[in-house]
Amino acid sequence: xxGHPAILVSVTKGIEFETGExxxxxxxxxxxxxxxxxxxxxxxxxxxxxxxxxxVVCACESDGVAKTVxxxxxxxxxxxxxxxxxxxxxxxxxxxxIIAIGAGVSDGxxxxxxxxxxxxxxxxxxxxxxxxxxxxQAETFSGLSGLGDLMLTCFSKQSRNRDLGERLGRGETMAAxxxxxxxxxxxxxxxxSAYRLAREKNVPTPIIDEVHALLYEGKNPKQxxxxxxxxxxxxxx
Amino acid sequence: xxGHPAILVSVTKGIEFETGExxxxxxxxxxxxxxxxxxxxxxxxxxxxxxxxxxVVCACESDGVAKTVxxxxxxxxxxxxxxxxxxxxxxxxxxxxIIAIGAGVSDGxxxxxxxxxxxxxxxxxxxxxxxxxxxxQAETFSGLSGLGDLMLTCFSKQSRNRDLGERLGRGETMAAxxxxxxxxxxxxxxxxSAYRLAREKNVPTPIIDEVHALLYEGKNPKQxxxxxxxxxxxxxx
Numbered sequence: 001x002x003g004h005p006a007i008l009v010s011v012t013k014g015i016e017f018e019t020g021e022x023x024x025x026x027x028x029x030x031x032x033x034x035x036x037x038x039x040x041x042x043x044x045x046x047x048x049x050x051x052x053x054x055x056v057v058c059a060c061e062s063d064g065v066a067k068t069v070x071x072x073x074x075x076x077x078x079x080x081x082x083x084x085x086x087x088x089x090x091x092x093x094x095x096x097x098i099i100a101i102g103a104g105v106s107d108g109x110x111x112x113x114x115x116x117x118x119x120x121x122x123x124x125x126x127x128x129x130x131x132x133x134x135x136x137q138a139e140t141f142s143g144l145s146g147l148g149d150l151m152l153t154c155f156s157k158q159s160r161n162r163d164l165g166e167r168l169g170r171g172e173t174m175a176a177x178x179x180x181x182x183x184x185x186x187x188x189x190x191x192x193s194a195y196r197l198a199r200e201k202n203v204p205t206p207i208i209d210e211v212h213a214l215l216y217e218g219k220n221p222k223q224x225x226x227x228x229x230x231x232x233x234x235x236x237x
Numbered sequence: 238x239x240g241h242p243a244i245l246v247s248v249t250k251g252i253e254f255e256t257g258e259x260x261x262x263x264x265x266x267x268x269x270x271x272x273x274x275x276x277x278x279x280x281x282x283x284x285x286x287x288x289x290x291x292x293v294v295c296a297c298e299s300d301g302v303a304k305t306v307x308x309x310x311x312x313x314x315x316x317x318x319x320x321x322x323x324x325x326x327x328x329x330x331x332x333x334x335i336i337a338i339g340a341g342v343s344d345g346x347x348x349x350x351x352x353x354x355x356x357x358x359x360x361x362x363x364x365x366x367x368x369x370x371x372x373x374q375a376e377t378f379s380g381l382s383g384l385g386d387l388m389l390t391c392f393s394k395q396s397r398n399r400d401l402g403e404r405l406g407r408g409e410t411m412a413a414x415x416x417x418x419x420x421x422x423x424x425x426x427x428x429x430s431a432y433r434l435a436r437e438k439n440v441p442t443p444i445i446d447e448v449h450a451l452l453y454e455g456k457n458p459k460q461x462x463x464x465x466x467x468x469x470x471x472x473x474x
Contacts, residue, residue, distance in 0.1 A: 042354030052348055053466055055355035111289055113393040117279030118292035121385035142379065148358035155392035156350040229290055 007065055009058075010038040013093040014186060015193035020134065020200065022090050024059075036060065037069045040093045041144035042152035044159075057144045059090065091131035092146040095208070096153050097187030098194055099123040100161035102211045103154035105225050107162070108169020119229065120154045123207050130194065130208070133201040161187040168214060168221050191215050206231035244302055246295075247275040250330040251423060252430035257371065257437065259327050261296075273297065274306045277330045278381035279389035281396075294381045296327065328368035329383040332445070333390050334424030335431055336360040337398035339448045340391035342462050344399070345406020356466065357391045360444050367431065367445070370438040398424040405451060405458050428452050 041056030128141040195212040210228035213219040261275040278293030365378040432449040447465035450456040
């Protein structure tokens with residue numbers, strides 16, 4: 001697009017520990033002259049590379065940018081890209097990695113699909129609460145970048161975050177897992193950032209708190225999952 | 238509870254073809270003197286029987302009845318039962334079986350987890366739209382009886398509805414599947430009822446329509462899934 005500064009498209013996820021900011025917000029801060037968009041949704045890179053139909057949302061602040069990004073990616077393995085104008089935030093994409101660790105622990109301990117589906121459902125409310133406190137739009141959590149990405153990461157065998165949880169649930173220690181996998185799953189650092197952020201914003205996050213206790217406070221996985229289930233299911237809200 | 242007529246607890250799902258009514262509404266009609274409640278949520282019977290922690294919602298019209306049902310079931314393999322007072326409807330529990338057939342077709346055709354997660358996310362909006370038109374409360378679709386049950390049925394290998402779809406996706410015909418499985422998955426008759434109901438209520442249901450075409454109109458599975466994906470992903474809403 002002649003005469004316009006380049007559009008930067010963020011496909012990373014995470015929450016900066018010190019500031020609580022998501023990656024696309026940091027990108028915007030460091031490249032103020034550019035226009036920033038973020039792609040988010042259920043999209044394992046491996047499947048995208050294989051050409052498997054994948055749907056993502058393009059988040060950005062103007063319809064024109066969304067349209068340009070959508071036109072660029074549609075057909076390049078992203079068979080369908082829904083475009084939407086909203087705050088570039090992607091809190092959902094970051095938080096879901098933490099939940100996937102909890103879901104994996106449940107799998108590793110031998111709990112069932114019933115247990116995991118209940119847990120993940122409750123987790124979505126928690127993600128929405130924290131995301132909204134950080135400035136994300138509530139309704140985005142019901143779409144591809146919230147629910148869609150969450151269920152993919154928690155149910156697919158391809159998720160590294162779920163896999164990390166499963167190993168913990170089977171009794172491996174964090175130290176042993178770190179030794180065998182130098183590149184740790186994203187949910188590991190994100191749990192620390194989100195835990196801090198929840199305290200700062202004064203938002204109750206029972207599931208994130210249990211995953212944090214498991215990862216950083218040496219809590220026993222069996223006890224963590226028990227507490228996680230019992231705290232998560234007090235009532236529907 | 239002395240002096241009170243028995244509480245009838247519905248754990249069935251489905252939509253009556255002629256009337257469009259859910260099972261719990263029919264129960265209430267036929268037993269007007271009794272109080273009716275419905276349990277709904279991600280709960281494969283096999284896992285419940287194995288004692289795996291399972292969470293369901295008790296839907297009924299009074300807090301007292303919800304509390305009684307909750308107290309009765311808590312500890313009887315249902316480790317945790319969230320109680321909630323709302324219209325006894327369970328449209329979500331019925332409709333999710335149709336979506337699971339579509340999700341299974343995607344699996345059977347060799348599409349990925351990305352594809353399925355996108356499809357299921359879109360399906361939830363469709364279920365909510367049709368459910369609300371039939372008198373269900375919109376917010377229940379975000380909880381255990383909507384989203385929770387939907388993701389379980391679409392992602393677990395234990396679901397008969399997903400399995401029916403997978404066989405269709407692999408190229409088996411309905412006639413061959415019916416011959417080998419005299420007890421057909423619930424989503425099969427429900428697709429017919431929901432298709433009729435959507436027309437009656439004038440609600441757009443692109444995913445249900447494609448599953449209906451596949452099951453009842455002899456549509457080719459590959460074409461049905463292609464159309465299903467392309468119709469489902471026009472835009473986020």
